[in-house]
Amino acid sequence: MALATVSKKSGMVLIKGGVILTLNPADEIIEEGYLLLQEDKIEKVGGRREAPPDHAVDRIIDASDSLIMPGLVNTHTHAAMACFRGLADDLSLKTWLDDYIFPVESRFVNPEFVYKGTLLAGLEMIRSGTTTMCDGYFFEEAAAQAVMDVGLRAIVGKGVIDFPTPDTPDPALNIAHGKRFLEQCPSNSRITPALFCHSAYTCGPETLQKAKEVCRSSSIPFLIHLAETEDEIREIRNRYGVSVVRHLDRLGVLDEGTIAAHCVWVAANEFSLVAKKRVRIAHCPESNMKLASGVAPIPDFLQNGIPVGLGTDGCASNNNLDMLSEMDTAAKIHKLCRKDPTVMDAKTVVRMATRGGAEVVGLDKEIGSLEPGKKADIIILDLKQPHMTPIYNYYSHLVYSASGHDVVTVLIDGRVVMDNREILTVNEKDAVTAVGEIGKTIKRRTLG
Amino acid sequence: MALATVSKKSGMVLIKGGVILTLNPADEIIEEGYLLLQEDKIEKVGGRREAPPDHAVDRIIDASDSLIMPGLVNTHTHAAMACFRGLADDLSLKTWLDDYIFPVESRFVNPEFVYKGTLLAGLEMIRSGTTTMCDGYFFEEAAAQAVMDVGLRAIVGKGVIDFPTPDTPDPALNIAHGKRFLEQCPSNSRITPALFCHSAYTCGPETLQKAKEVCRSSSIPFLIHLAETEDEIREIRNRYGVSVVRHLDRLGVLDEGTIAAHCVWVAANEFSLVAKKRVRIAHCPESNMKLASGVAPIPDFLQNGIPVGLGTDGCASNNNLDMLSEMDTAAKIHKLCRKDPTVMDAKTVVRMATRGGAEVVGLDKEIGSLEPGKKADIIILDLKQPHMTPIYNYYSHLVYSASGHDVVTVLIDGRVVMDNREILTVNEKDAVTAVGEIGKTIKRRTLG
Numbered sequence: 001m002a003l004a005t006v007s008k009k010s011g012m013v014l015i016k017g018g019v020i021l022t023l024n025p026a027d028e029i030i031e032e033g034y035l036l037l038q039e040d041k042i043e044k045v046g047g048r049r050e051a052p053p054d055h056a057v058d059r060i061i062d063a064s065d066s067l068i069m070p071g072l073v074n075t076h077t078h079a080a081m082a083c084f085r086g087l088a089d090d091l092s093l094k095t096w097l098d099d100y101i102f103p104v105e106s107r108f109v110n111p112e113f114v115y116k117g118t119l120l121a122g123l124e125m126i127r128s129g130t131t132t133m134c135d136g137y138f139f140e141e142a143a144a145q146a147v148m149d150v151g152l153r154a155i156v157g158k159g160v161i162d163f164p165t166p167d168t169p170d171p172a173l174n175i176a177h178g179k180r181f182l183e184q185c186p187s188n189s190r191i192t193p194a195l196f197c198h199s200a201y202t203c204g205p206e207t208l209q210k211a212k213e214v215c216r217s218s219s220i221p222f223l224i225h226l227a228e229t230e231d232e233i234r235e236i237r238n239r240y241g242v243s244v245v246r247h248l249d250r251l252g253v254l255d256e257g258t259i260a261a262h263c264v265w266v267a268a269n270e271f272s273l274v275a276k277k278r279v280r281i282a283h284c285p286e287s288n289m290k291l292a293s294g295v296a297p298i299p300d301f302l303q304n305g306i307p308v309g310l311g312t313d314g315c316a317s318n319n320n321l322d323m324l325s326e327m328d329t330a331a332k333i334h335k336l337c338r339k340d341p342t343v344m345d346a347k348t349v350v351r352m353a354t355r356g357g358a359e360v361v362g363l364d365k366e367i368g369s370l371e372p373g374k375k376a377d378i379i380i381l382d383l384k385q386p387h388m389t390p391i392y393n394y395y396s397h398l399v400y401s402a403s404g405h406d407v408v409t410v411l412i413d414g415r416v417v418m419d420n421r422e423i424l425t426v427n428e429k430d431a432v433t434a435v436g437e438i439g440k441t442i443k444r445r446t447l448g
Numbered sequence: 449m450a451l452a453t454v455s456k457k458s459g460m461v462l463i464k465g466g467v468i469l470t471l472n473p474a475d476e477i478i479e480e481g482y483l484l485l486q487e488d489k490i491e492k493v494g495g496r497r498e499a500p501p502d503h504a505v506d507r508i509i510d511a512s513d514s515l516i517m518p519g520l521v522n523t524h525t526h527a528a529m530a531c532f533r534g535l536a537d538d539l540s541l542k543t544w545l546d547d548y549i550f551p552v553e554s555r556f557v558n559p560e561f562v563y564k565g566t567l568l569a570g571l572e573m574i575r576s577g578t579t580t581m582c583d584g585y586f587f588e589e590a591a592a593q594a595v596m597d598v599g600l601r602a603i604v605g606k607g608v609i610d611f612p613t614p615d616t617p618d619p620a621l622n623i624a625h626g627k628r629f630l631e632q633c634p635s636n637s638r639i640t641p642a643l644f645c646h647s648a649y650t651c652g653p654e655t656l657q658k659a660k661e662v663c664r665s666s667s668i669p670f671l672i673h674l675a676e677t678e679d680e681i682r683e684i685r686n687r688y689g690v691s692v693v694r695h696l697d698r699l700g701v702l703d704e705g706t707i708a709a710h711c712v713w714v715a716a717n718e719f720s721l722v723a724k725k726r727v728r729i730a731h732c733p734e735s736n737m738k739l740a741s742g743v744a745p746i747p748d749f750l751q752n753g754i755p756v757g758l759g760t761d762g763c764a765s766n767n768n769l770d771m772l773s774e775m776d777t778a779a780k781i782h783k784l785c786r787k788d789p790t791v792m793d794a795k796t797v798v799r800m801a802t803r804g805g806a807e808v809v810g811l812d813k814e815i816g817s818l819e820p821g822k823k824a825d826i827i828i829l830d831l832k833q834p835h836m837t838p839i840y841n842y843y844s845h846l847v848y849s850a851s852g853h854d855v856v857t858v859l860i861d862g863r864v865v866m867d868n869r870e871i872l873t874v875n876e877k878d879a880v881t882a883v884g885e886i887g888k889t890i891k892r893r894t895l896g
Contacts, residue, residue, distance in 0.1 A: 085837070086844035090783075090793035124834040289780035290848070292789040319848035320835045325773065332737035332777075333784075335538075341740040345538035386572040387768045387852075389533070389880050390887020396534035400738070400767035404835075405853035432837050439838020 011058045013037040013414070016051055018063030018380065021394055023070050023354045023369040027347065029394065035068065037376040040189075040414035045370055061409065061416075065384040067394060069350075070369050071131025071153075071377035071412065072323040073357025076223075076261040076282035076311030078137045079146075080109070080117030082124065083438045084316040093229055093291045101316060108442055109166035111142040118143040120435040121321055122150035123428055127421075128322040128404020131377040131412045134259060134282065134311070134361050136196030136223050138167040144186045144193070151417035151425040153377060155259075155361050156185065157196030157223040160211050162203050175210045182218055190413055192363070194259075196223035200244050201235050205251050212253040221362055222253065226260035229293045233265045245270045254279050259360055261311060262287075263301070264294040271297075275304040280360040283352070285329045287313035295337045298330070299344060309357030310349075322404035327353050331399045346395035376414040381406045459506045461485040461862070464499055466511030466828065469842055471518050471802045471817040475795065477842065483516065485824040488637075488862035493818055509857065509864075513832040515842060517798075518817050519579025519601075519825035519860065520771040521805025524671075524709040524730035524759025526585045527594075528557070528565030530572065531886045532764040541677055541739045549764060556890055557614035559590040566591040568883040569769055570598035571876055575869075576770045576852020579825040579860045582707060582730065582759070582809045584644030584671050586615040592634045592641070599865035599873040601825060603707075603809050604633065605644030605671040608659050610651050623658045630666055638861055640811070642707075644671035648692050649683050653699050660701040669810055670701065674708035677741045681713045693718045702727050707808060709759060710735075711749070712742040719745075723752040728808040731800070733777045735761030743785045746778070747792060757805030758797075770852035775801050779847045794843035824862040829854045 013036075020033035022045060034051035036044040054060055081101075088100035114137060125133060135143055136157035147154040158181040159165060160174045168177045178195045185193040195211045197203045203211070208224075215222040227233060227244050236244040245266055248254050256278035263281045266274060274281075283298050301308050310330055312321045327349045334344040358368025366375045383391065387401055410418040417425050461484075468481035470493060482499035484492040502508055529549075536548035562585060573581060583591055584605035595602040606629040607613060608622045616625045626643045633641040643659045645651045651659070656672075663670040675681060675692050684692040693714055696702050704726035711729045714722060722729075731746050749756050758778055760769045775797045782792040806816025814823045831839065835849055858866040865873050 082834075083838060085849060086840045089841070089844045089848060090779075090790050092789050096789075120834050120837060127834060286776075286780060289784040290789065292783045292787050294787075295784065315849075319844065320851075322835070322851070325776070325851065328734075328773070329777070329780075331538075332734060335740040336737040336743065336781075339740050339742075341540050341544075341738065342538050384880060386530075386568050386575060386876070386880055387770070389568060389883050390531060390890075391884070392534045392887060392891055393537070396537045396767065400537060401533060401763075403768075403770070403773065403851045403853060405851060428834070432832060432834055435837050436839070439840060442838075443840055 011039065012056070013059045013061065014051065014054070014057040015061040015063050015068060015378065015380070016048055018066035018068045019394060020045065020370060021067060021069040022371065023351065024371050033068070035370060035378065037414050040375055042370060042372055042374050042376050044372055061380070063380050065382070066408070067381040067383055068370070069379055070354045070367065071379050071410065072129045072353050073309055073361060073368065074125065074130045074133040074311055074321065074323055075259065075309035075357045075360045076284055076313055077121070077133050077135055077321065078314030079121035079133065079135045079143060080114040080137050081314035081316045082121040083113060083117040083435055083442070085319050087316060087442065089319070093293065096291070104442060104446060105166060108438070109138055111139045113438060114139040114142040115146050116431070116434045116438060118146035119150055119426060119431050121315065122146055122152045123423060123426070123431055124321045125152060126150065126410050126418050126423065127407065128324060129379040129381070129407035129410065130321065130323050131379065131410065132357070132361065132363065132367060134223065138165055140181060141184055141186065144191050147191060148186060148188050149426055151412050151415060153190040153367070153412055155192045155194050155221055157194035157221070159196050159198060160203060160207060161198045162207050174207060175214065178211060178214055182214070182220070192220065194221040194223055199225040199232065200247055201232055208248070208253050209251050215257060222258045224258065224260055226263050227265040228262035230265055243267060243270065245274065249273060249277065256280065257362070262293065262296060264288055264296045266297065268300070271300055271304045275306050280307045280309070282311040282360060283308050283330065284311045284313040285333050286326055287317045289329070289333065291317055295333055299334055299338065302348070307356065307359045308352055309360035310353045323353055324398065324402050324404050324406070327399045346393070346399040349399050350395050376411050378411040379407050380409040382408045459487065460504070461507045461509065462499065462502070462505040463509040463511050463516060463826065463828070464496055466514035466516045467842060468493065468818060469515060469517040470819065471799065472819050481516070483818060483826065485862050488823055490818060490820055490822050490824050492820055509828070511828050513830070514856070515829040515831055516818070517827055518802045518815065519827050519858065520577045520801050521757055521809060521816065522573065522578045522581040522759055522769065522771055523707065523757030523805045523808045524732055524761055525569070525581050525583055525769065526762030527569035527581065527583045527591060528562040528585050529762035529764045530569040531561060531565040531883055531890070533767045535764065535890065537767070541741065544739070552890060552894060553614060556886070557586055559587045561886060562587040562590040563594050564879070564882045564886060566594035567598055567874060567879050569763065570594055570600045571871060571874070571879055572769045573600060574598065574858050574866050574871065575855065576772060577827040577829070577855040577858065578769065578771050579827065579858060580805070580809065580811065580815060582671065586613055588629060589632055589634065592639050595639060596634060596636050597874055599860050599863060601638040601815070601860055603640045603642050603669055605642035605669070607644050607646060608651060608655060609646045610655050622655060623662065626659060626662055630662070630668070640668065642669040642671055647673040647676070647680065648695055649680055656696070656701050657699050663705060670706045672706065672708055674711050675713040676710035678713055691715060691718065693722065697721060697725065704728065705810070710741065710744060712736055712744045714745065716748070719748055719752045722749070723754050728755045728757070730759040730808060731756050731778065732759045732761040733781050734774055735765045737777070737781065738765055743781055747782055747786065750796070755804065755807045756800055757808035758801045771801055772846065772850050772852050772854070775847045794841070794847040797847050798843050824859050826859040827855050828857040830856050
């Protein structure tokens, strides 16, 4: 199933010449710096003058006129849904899900679909500077294979729902299938398996509790859509008499291993509960806008010390995976809603997309900043372009001026996966053609 | 002052192989089409099989795997402010204007600044698919020169304010300077001069009326910021006892020659007045979000038959000139605010950015769609990329998936100004360096 792959790790790599945004706890910026990598890790970070001599390393990456920063962490997506990009827009969440997404999923989603869709999404992510994603979908062993082939780092969450799904036609088996996935998921240092309970309205109390139990005993993340729409709040209140946050708390599924996506409708009187339980939040502003779900109270979450990362959501509700555009939206939407242009300043948003995201997915010891000992997940952006000129503030440029296309070179786990806009891991043309064909089939069989 | 220029018009150009989004009144899409250009105009549009033979034309542009559409129309910007990109963010409009923008403008803005800044902005616009801009700033004769050199089409509006400005230190002379500008503005088929009264709070009634009179007698557009913030509404009501819309109406400055930017705070009971007066509106959602100004009631304007175009505003309040990103925001923000994901569908937004914008700037007979007889202002986007795959709906891709970087080739007035991402009109590197230097000077003298 794998498209052609190329893979070679260098021993020592020196990146030099550019501006380094370390995103370390002191938010250090090194105007002309260097990074020394040893295999998959960062060995040293410093000013160019202290860099080792060129002959001491195996490879030199010249980052002149460039910005060097940690790879972006996309804390919530459904990568394989790239195959549905643009299939159904400008619709209500209910119509979109019930009349388009669920029906096409039941007809077309299989391991090959998930592999090809995830591979395409992985390419789009790498091209736009994402080095780690937190994914939730079906046939996640195929997603994991695509992640390994394309060179990404990922949390791969196997979908769990209380109705028939493409990979679990009998929902009574969903926990068993979840356990089986954890056993069968390819073992790789770049992959963390997880379970993804779709939501409290598609998973009953028992499913939620059992899935969380499995996650706890395996020390893996538990992913869920939480408080995405007002309808969800209403429905859960009708069924269980409490808000969805309190419902999940009662079931005991809220803790630091739970990554909750959206959290648009978390009430003010629940902030301290969410903070106390150390729940991690994936903020997806573009999806929430496009589906008219609302705006999550992110400034409040941050003020309460709740870890927040940024996510694009799936391509079917965004419709791209460009984290830099998402950062722009995240910075602007809260200013508008709070009637306060000083909230969610550029630096806060860049942090959220890097070390904030790393904390949300539980990998903050390994990724999220450029510091010695951390994994070499690094992106390099071209600053010498009209829309990046002049330069007063790097954070501002990243959030308000840049887009994913400004990323030219990407390293993940010390491996150069994109070099000066050329993908080195898989055959990109074949991957694009493969999903193009899936799209043609779906279009022919559904839209006419 | 001009950087190196190259300029050559071909006689007959054939564009073939791509999907043509005509944006004609029937919104025709030609799946595999051709466009025949003669000098500055479109001669024919049709299906590929009816295309003239290759040997009959002077040049062929192969647009396979591409989308061909009319150039985008940016209905509101301050191009030279590209020099201030990222200088001051995450601030209130008042602090931003009074403590940053106005002071740096008074110190640094001169004809050279405007030329270089506009040239850079022009490059950014061309790179991201904008072929026509409606500009308002100081020393607009220098802006016009940059527009001519870079190859853009533009409305260049000379700024008029009742306080000392870089080009009119004595505000008593602002109307006289406005008239002089109209006489001295370089004559070029791609340039329409205009006057730009900054706002009703920076221009008194007499200035507004006199400026409008000049515009009327010369049949040129009158540009103004209108109802941008709640503060503006309050201030005008305090001074004149009515809303700013009614204030301008009383002064007689509202008609089809008036291009009003923002219009966030136009009240529901003013929609019919604005419609009746045939005022044209430039919608700048990203700037309005970033400055926390609010959201303009665009769906209502459209329902009332008011012409609406899209604008980026200046780089200091956005901070880029990417109309494709602006389209994405325009589609999403109204869904959120109306709690209705069906409003502002993708096709509506694409129309707004093309023929809608052309109507707003008064050039709808010449540009805004790909139809025989219209000017050859054409952009070509690369569809063969991960984030543009698969394809179900072209409008959706443009609005929700694409960004300005997907534009590969741009023709304006029949001239290829960017060919496969290479700028052909001016030396881009020099233009970037020039504004980089301006930025360094400003940074040294103000921030450091």
